[in-house]
Amino acid sequence: QQKPAAAPAAAGEDSLAAQGSAGAEWLSYGGTYDEQRHSRLTQINKDNLDQLGVAWTYEMRSGRGIETTPIVADGAMYATSSWSILHALDAKTGKELWVYDPGVDKAVGVDACCDVVNRGVAIKDGVIFLGVIDGRLEAIDAKTGKRIWSVQTVDRSKPYTVTGAPRVVGDKVLIGNGGAELGVRGYLSAYDVKTGKLVWRFYTVPNPKMQPDGAASDEVLARLGNATWGKTGRWTTDGGGGTVWDSIVYDEPNRQIIFGVGNASPWNAALRDPTSKGDNLFVSSIVAVDADTGKYKWHFQTTPRDNWDYTATQTIILANLPLGENGTPRRVVMQAPKNGFFYVLDAKTGQFISGNNFVPQNWTTGLDANGRPLETAEARPANGSSVLMPGPQGAHNWHPMAFNPDLNLAFIPAQELPQGYAPKAEADPHTKWNTGFKFEDGLPVDPVDPATMKAMRAAFKGRLIAWDPIKQAPRWSVELPTPSNGGVLSTASGLVFQGTVAGDLVGYDAANGKELWRRNLKGGIMAPPVSYEIDGEQYLAIASGWGGAYALAAGFLFDPAVQPLNGRVIVFKLGAKGEIPDHQGVPIDRKPQAAKFGDPAMLQRGLVAYSRNCMVCHGPMAISSGVLPDLRWSPLSGDADAWRDVVIDGSRREAGMVSFAKQLSPEDAEAIRAYVVLQAHGPAAK
Numbered sequence: 181q182q183k184p185a186a187a188p189a190a191a192g193e194d195s196l197a198a199q200g201s202a203g204a205e206w207l208s209y210g211g212t213y214d215e216q217r218h219s220r221l222t223q224i225n226k227d228n229l230d231q232l233g234v235a236w237t238y239e240m241r242s243g244r245g246i247e248t249t250p251i252v253a254d255g256a257m258y259a260t261s262s263w264s265i266l267h268a269l270d271a272k273t274g275k276e277l278w279v280y281d282p283g284v285d286k287a288v289g290v291d292a293c294c295d296v297v298n299r300g301v302a303i304k305d306g307v308i309f310l311g312v313i314d315g316r317l318e319a320i321d322a323k324t325g326k327r328i329w330s331v332q333t334v335d336r337s338k339p340y341t342v343t344g345a346p347r348v349v350g351d352k353v354l355i356g357n358g359g360a361e362l363g364v365r366g367y368l369s370a371y372d373v374k375t376g377k378l379v380w381r382f383y384t385v386p387n388p389k390m391q392p393d394g395a396a397s398d399e400v401l402a403r404l405g406n407a408t409w410g411k412t413g414r415w416t417t418d419g420g421g422g423t424v425w426d427s428i429v430y431d432e433p434n435r436q437i438i439f440g441v442g443n444a445s446p447w448n449a450a451l452r453d454p455t456s457k458g459d460n461l462f463v464s465s466i467v468a469v470d471a472d473t474g475k476y477k478w479h480f481q482t483t484p485r486d487n488w489d490y491t492a493t494q495t496i497i498l499a500n501l502p503l504g505e506n507g508t509p510r511r512v513v514m515q516a517p518k519n520g521f522f523y524v525l526d527a528k529t530g531q532f533i534s535g536n537n538f539v540p541q542n543w544t545t546g547l548d549a550n551g552r553p554l555e556t557a558e559a560r561p562a563n564g565s566s567v568l569m570p571g572p573q574g575a576h577n578w579h580p581m582a583f584n585p586d587l588n589l590a591f592i593p594a595q596e597l598p599q600g601y602a603p604k605a606e607a608d609p610h611t612k613w614n615t616g617f618k619f620e621d622g623l624p625v626d627p628v629d630p631a632t633m634k635a636m637r638a639a640f641k642g643r644l645i646a647w648d649p650i651k652q653a654p655r656w657s658v659e660l661p662t663p664s665n666g667g668v669l670s671t672a673s674g675l676v677f678q679g680t681v682a683g684d685l686v687g688y689d690a691a692n693g694k695e696l697w698r699r700n701l702k703g704g705i706m707a708p709p710v711s712y713e714i715d716g717e718q719y720l721a722i723a724s725g726w727g728g729a730y731a732l733a734a735g736f737l738f739d740p741a742v743q744p745l746n747g748r749v750i751v752f753k754l755g756a757k758g759e760i761p762d763h764q765g766v767p768i769d770r771k772p773q774a775a776k777f778g779d780p781a782m783l784q785r786g787l788v789a790y791s792r793n794c795m796v797c798h799g800p801m802a803i804s805s806g807v808l809p810d811l812r813w814s815p816l817s818g819d820a821d822a823w824r825d826v827v828i829d830g831s832r833r834e835a836g837m838v839s840f841a842k843q844l845s846p847e848d849a850e851a852i853r854a855y856v857v858l859q860a861h862g863p864a865a866k
């Protein structure tokens with residue numbers, strides 16, 4: 181393991197990086213400050229993988245998407261499930277120590293673009309830091325599960341959410357937020373670990389009046405940011421986006437925080453910022469700020485003037501690569517963001533070193549010498565539409581990438597999924613989602629036939645890519661039948677582990693991609709594995725639980741047989757012989773709930789209203805992947821009054837389904853019902 185010459189830690193700072201790569205404990209989201217997700221442990225290796233068995237399993241208190249990276253410290257494991265529920269377990273036995281439920285008002289669920297997920301916690305000196313979906317940041321006693329402090333980090337009158345893991349650096353805890361699909365202004369905040377007091381905040385896009393905020397970002401927004409935006413357009417009312425919803429890393433030698441900035445809001449740049457052609461800093465950028473003050477140091481914008489939800493929030497990994505003079509080590513930043521390019525930057529200066537696309541893409545002809553994308557003509561259709569690869573789900577989403585510093589290989593949980601972009605001529609105030617694109621574009625009113633469905637399914641795939649960042653080329657890659665597979669763990673014994681949507685945990689040879697081991701965990705996997713050691717035994721831990729953006733929004737790819745399952749933590753070690761219990765799923769009864777009704781105009785209205793308001797959670801074409809109810813089989817779709825009670829009057833608010841009275845008239849709601857019932861009579865019904 182190459183280690184950077186670390187600057188001495190500041191007084192009172194317990195350096196996680198000083199422990200080298202993740203060893204016996206897994207103390208922070210990415211394993212160490214450099215976030216390589218590379219375990220130093222070697223007991224589990226290529227020769228004994230076949231002896232890997234289930235040591236214990238634990239059933240979480242909620243289902244939907246499970247994206248947690250378990251933290252393992254002092255013999256305990258801290259894993260989160262959906263709705264930001266925190267589970268403390270004995271890491272050796274799986275015995276529950278305590279559960280902390282922040283008690284979220286489920287109505288906040290509709291503000292979550294991409295499911296009510298949580299990616300994990302941070303820990304320091306016996307205190308856990310938890311981001312809560314409703315915007316809170318909380319400090320929890322690691323021994324007792326009791327809350328020490330709680331702060332609200334967002335303006336609750338706006339559709340902010342927190343899904344990402346906080347990071348602790350010295351005496352500060354860092355947290356961002358999400359919400360750019362619905363319309364917010366992004367920022368990163370640092371809070372005092374002891375008191376929960378705000379220390380600094382960095383806004384990633386200008387103040388709507390281009391005035392100072394009294395924040396760490398004031399100087400650089402005035403100097404660089406403001407001039408890249410016009411004075412009018414939706415960004416001035418809707419926030420402009422640039423949410424810091426996932427990657428935040430501490431570059432210890434340079435004492436800086438490097439974070440990934442999300443897409444612009446609304447996505448459609450012509451509606452967002454009609455009077456400028458500016459780059460819209462700092463959307464879709466990697467930004468470095470001083471760790472103590474939050475003051476700007478450098479930035480690299482991956483997608484100038486983003487128009488496609490091409491976030492740069494994906495995993496940021498720090499490493500030394502032999503890219504200095506005469507092959508000497510050079511400390512670099514690596515990222516494979518949604519836009520499909522793998523970037524290598526100088527960590528100290530942010531200078532672009534190299535970049536190349538890791539999946540096929542058609543929005544550029546490549547990068548220029550500074551790493552700026554050279555856009556193709558179809559990238560920004562003025563009217564009409566174009567099918568672009570990647571689409572808004574990205575060539576790589578939040579699923580963590582890993583890096584093996586012995587092999588100098590990054591392992592990207594990539595995906596290949598094109599999507600049509602059809603810009604709206606005007607912003608539509610009657611949707612919660614605020615993208616400026618027509619989600620109904622290309623979708624038929626009538627249910628699609630099985631052959632078309634099959635072709636659509638076949639067009640989307642996943643890929644695990646071992647990427648050589650020096651050559652900027654794949655070393656090996658494995659094609660997977662679906663997108664949105666799990667995050668990755670690399671180990672010093674030359675293994676790579678990744679879970680799949682179908683629920684298989686797979687072990688590969690890191691050098692050549694040969695599959696060495698596979699086990700079905702009986703539940704879809706998105707979360708990344710971690711490894712740790714207790715009493716001389718190495719453990720491999722992973723959470724199962726299907727959901728997140730892809731599952732909600734691309735439901736038609738799946739054919740769930742049962743209702744949603746609870747999340748689980750499943751832990752392996754050599755020689756263990758445990759079993760994974762079957763889930764007690766309730767079978768889905770696929771039956772239309774009413775006779776077809778509605779004339780063509782009503783059905784068309786239903787298609788448009790459904791696609792703009794319901795689709796991102798209940799699935800396109802009214803086909804759910806089973807995370808949220810499939811409306812085609814819901815008894816509500818057979819009962820006009822009950823349907824209106826839910827959609828307009830909000831009678832299921834407690835369960836998270838709020839009233840859409842602001843977005844939809846009762847006539848719209850009934851048109852949606854007609855459209856949903858029609859879908860129930862399609863070939864999917866058995």
Ligand SMILES: O=C(O)c1cc(C(=O)O)c2c(n1)C(=O)C(=O)c1cc(C(=O)O)[nH]c1-2
Pocket residue numbers: 247293294295297341342343344357358359360361423425442443489491572573577578727728729730
């Ligand atoms: O722009 C944002 O603020 C924002 C937030 C989040 C989030 O917090 O989960 C996601 C996205 N965007 C997003 O574009 C996306 O594809 C996505 C996938 C997921 C997920 O957890 O599956 N979250 C998010």
Ligand SMILES: [Ca+2]
Pocket residue numbers: 360361442443489491
């Ligand atoms: Ca987004």
